[in-house]
Amino acid sequence: MSMSASGMTRLVAGREISVKLHDRGFLISTAVFLLVIIGSIAVPALFFSDPPQLRVATTAEARPVAELAASLGAAEERPPGVPEADITVVDASDPVAALDDPEVDASLSIEDGTVVITARDGVDGDLETLVTAASSTLAVEEAAAAADLTDAEVAALVAPPAPAVTLLEPEPDYAVPPQVLIMVFGFLFYFVVLTFGISISQSVVEEKQSRVVELLVAAVPVRWLLAGKVLGNSIMAIGQVALMLAAGLIGASLTGSGDIVEQALGASGWFLAFFVVGFLMLACLWAVAGSLASRIEDLQSTTLYMQLAVMVPFFAALFVTDEGPARVFLSYFPLTAPLLMPSRLVTGDAAAWEPWVALILVLLTAAVLVRIGARLYAGSVLHTSARIKVLAAWQAGASRA
Amino acid sequence: MTDATLRIDGLSHSFGDRRVLDRVSFEVRPGRLTGFIGANGAGKTTTMRAIVGVLRPDTGAVTFGGRPLDLALRRRIGYMPEERGLYPQMKVADQLVYLGRVLGLSREDAVRRVDALLEDLGLAERAQDVLHTLSLGNQQRAQVAAALVHDPDVLILDEPFSGLDPLAMDTMAARLRERADRGVPVLFSSHQLDLVERLCDDLVLIHAGEVVAAGSAEELREQRAGRRYRVAVGGSPGWSPALAGVEVLAVDDRGTVVELDRAADPQDVLRAAQGAGAVEHFGRVMPSLSELFAEVAR
Numbered sequence: 001m002s003m004s005a006s007g008m009t010r011l012v013a014g015r016e017i018s019v020k021l022h023d024r025g026f027l028i029s030t031a032v033f034l035l036v037i038i039g040s041i042a043v044p045a046l047f048f049s050d051p052p053q054l055r056v057a058t059t060a061e062a063r064p065v066a067e068l069a070a071s072l073g074a075a076e077e078r079p080p081g082v083p084e085a086d087i088t089v090v091d092a093s094d095p096v097a098a099l100d101d102p103e104v105d106a107s108l109s110i111e112d113g114t115v116v117i118t119a120r121d122g123v124d125g126d127l128e129t130l131v132t133a134a135s136s137t138l139a140v141e142e143a144a145a146a147a148d149l150t151d152a153e154v155a156a157l158v159a160p161p162a163p164a165v166t167l168l169e170p171e172p173d174y175a176v177p178p179q180v181l182i183m184v185f186g187f188l189f190y191f192v193v194l195t196f197g198i199s200i201s202q203s204v205v206e207e208k209q210s211r212v213v214e215l216l217v218a219a220v221p222v223r224w225l226l227a228g229k230v231l232g233n234s235i236m237a238i239g240q241v242a243l244m245l246a247a248g249l250i251g252a253s254l255t256g257s258g259d260i261v262e263q264a265l266g267a268s269g270w271f272l273a274f275f276v277v278g279f280l281m282l283a284c285l286w287a288v289a290g291s292l293a294s295r296i297e298d299l300q301s302t303t304l305y306m307q308l309a310v311m312v313p314f315f316a317a318l319f320v321t322d323e324g325p326a327r328v329f330l331s332y333f334p335l336t337a338p339l340l341m342p343s344r345l346v347t348g349d350a351a352a353w354e355p356w357v358a359l360i361l362v363l364l365t366a367a368v369l370v371r372i373g374a375r376l377y378a379g380s381v382l383h384t385s386a387r388i389k390v391l392a393a394w395q396a397g398a399s400r401a
Numbered sequence: 402m403t404d405a406t407l408r409i410d411g412l413s414h415s416f417g418d419r420r421v422l423d424r425v426s427f428e429v430r431p432g433r434l435t436g437f438i439g440a441n442g443a444g445k446t447t448t449m450r451a452i453v454g455v456l457r458p459d460t461g462a463v464t465f466g467g468r469p470l471d472l473a474l475r476r477r478i479g480y481m482p483e484e485r486g487l488y489p490q491m492k493v494a495d496q497l498v499y500l501g502r503v504l505g506l507s508r509e510d511a512v513r514r515v516d517a518l519l520e521d522l523g524l525a526e527r528a529q530d531v532l533h534t535l536s537l538g539n540q541q542r543a544q545v546a547a548a549l550v551h552d553p554d555v556l557i558l559d560e561p562f563s564g565l566d567p568l569a570m571d572t573m574a575a576r577l578r579e580r581a582d583r584g585v586p587v588l589f590s591s592h593q594l595d596l597v598e599r600l601c602d603d604l605v606l607i608h609a610g611e612v613v614a615a616g617s618a619e620e621l622r623e624q625r626a627g628r629r630y631r632v633a634v635g636g637s638p639g640w641s642p643a644l645a646g647v648e649v650l651a652v653d654d655r656g657t658v659v660e661l662d663r664a665a666d667p668q669d670v671l672r673a674a675q676g677a678g679a680v681e682h683f684g685r686v687m688p689s690l691s692e693l694f695a696e697v698a699r
Contacts, residue, residue: 008503015499019491211486215547218453219476219504382455 005224012220012228013235016203020236026195030240033191034247041251051084054127057098057107058089065115066108068134073126082133083126178346181264182317185271186339188244190314193279196237197286197310200229201303204290204381213381222378230283237279241272270342270355277359278338281366282309284373291380291393298387313339323349332358334365404466405431407555407586412451412461420610421447422458427605427615429555429586434577436601436618437590438694444610445590446483449559452588453480465555476504479553481561485544489533493524493543496532497550504551511550518546522572537564545573549580556580558589562596574600598690606694614693622687625696628661632674633682642673656682 020026051073058066066089072078073085092098095107095118106119106127115135117123144154207213216225245268252260289303317339320327331340331350341358344350379397380388388396407429414422422444429435439445450456452463454475463470465477488496494515501511519525522542527535532543541564548558556577562570577600581587588605591597597604604621606614614621633656634640641649641657646665651658661667674680688696 011499011502018495206488206490210489211482211484212488213486214450214453214455214482215480215486215500216503218455218478218480219472221472 008220008224009228009231012225013232016229016232017236037244037247038251041255051086052124052126053086054105054124055088055103057092057104059109061110062108064138065134069130072133073130083129085126085130181267181346182343186314186317189275190310192237192241193310196233197306200233200286201290201299203229204287205293205296205299209295217382223374226287226374226377229287234279238276241275267346270345274338274342277362277366281362281369284370288373288376291377292388294387309335317343332361334362337362405584405586408464410462412458414458423610425612427612429588431584431586432581433602434581434600435588435603436597437588437605438597439607443607445607446559449557452557453478477554479548479556481544481548481558483559487532487543491532492529493532494528497546500547501550506551514550518549522546538566538569541565556585556587561589562591562593594690594694625693626685626687629686630667631656631658631684631686634674634677635679635681637678640677642670644669658686
């Protein structure tokens, strides 16, 4: 007969994981969530695709304009407001007849000294901008030549020097606004903590309601049961967060948003570290919420405070965004620190040592809450006949925890 | 193990002001089926929960082979709780393997034991079904399998026969007898007194938290039998003796039941009967278990 605390904890954790992996509802919600993540990355990518590829027919007169427009669109360094475009120029004698070729998107000609763009049902906005820039550049050059200016003077006219900008407190160059990143992480954690917190509660009350707990407690110390439950659900929770982050990051890198990946990866380290300790901090209390109930129906009320304990940090992270005493306090307060401290790091408001202090505070709180949770769980898990009050569970737990 | 007796010694327990166990003491001897009987609320379930460690009694101790029942020993108990305890949403075989492993079996051993048990209990076909889809009788069998999965050294079964059809009852009775024959002390509670009477070697009667009788079924009835005799005299169905200290309790077609006081000699009754005709039956009347039960529960 073999029995060790770690072996038993693993065994209990294994059952929790196996039950979750066989739970159709859980699998479907995970799949839907992944689809939403991939969709929210892929759909915008469809709109911000490669620069437009255009085929422009031109009369001989308009050819300099077309060529200048093409070279402007292809230039590495474009003046502000000039879009990127891949323009192929082909010759045509009649701008209207040229459009008989379905490959041709528009044709250029000059009538009465004005550049005319002829197209079927609409002109590509980028093309119009490029042609406008090209023709005005040519007009300036022509006028400059007539006024007998030097090459340098012409250059200054055509490409006036942009003002140099000096910033006293430059903002880092973000690929996505930090608030968006905080919201995404906040929502992800809110969703996952709630899912697996309730999962712990349900698993506990299921064992109570079906009386399996009597068989288990007769054979296994209560603490090991609790440890197994928390371990199993923590592994699943961290796994799901990792899966969703991976889906998001892979999606972003496939759609060519490498800079987003870099920014998110940099932020996700602290977010993940705080997520793990934050989840552990509350996990035993979720088990208590389950063991205070006697039936699944009781969970609504017994998990209420736990749901608040997850909701408050989420909304704090969303709304307390301006750096100030409130935000600093919340970033150290153990309940809200797991979201607020990484948020302050993402917005560049926290010094390098700050997350370590907050992490230690959360860990210390976790140690206290785990002890309290274990005692309350031990005191209430065998009380199968009715809902039990916290105080009664605390007293009953004295001899068992 | 030389001494495999489970000894319950002075268990007392109160829920609030209500005393539910009052110095409960008895033995469950190896190789014997011990029936635990008592009215609803007499303290059977509380006693059993205290034995397996689900409830901590206020005072008293439980020992097995002279050793206090610690966790390691408790893990050698096969326990069937009153309100049953299996995962409704798990497959029968999966959860039995899990419980086997919780009780210390390796995965391979657990799988092998569960296969054999389900085969033995006629549940092999339902092994891959989710528990709550089984009939109550079959869930009961699964529960028995859970109690036997680790080949326990002690069996504590709370109402193992409730909800079983007569055929399943016989199977269950045979299983319990098998275990007892292998030297396992078996304690089970039941309301079905005829069944307990037929099955049990030893009895424990509990009433209002107190053990009112405990010991071998035979001896108990002997003790309680008193001095009641049934006499049947051929050709004289309504025979009744007119002897000092002999009271006629009943006369029916199986004969006459008389109760003798301390001074009366049963041999005088026999001689009087022989004088009346051919004696077809003369013997002590043993009280049935339900009579015993009714007596202690009064």
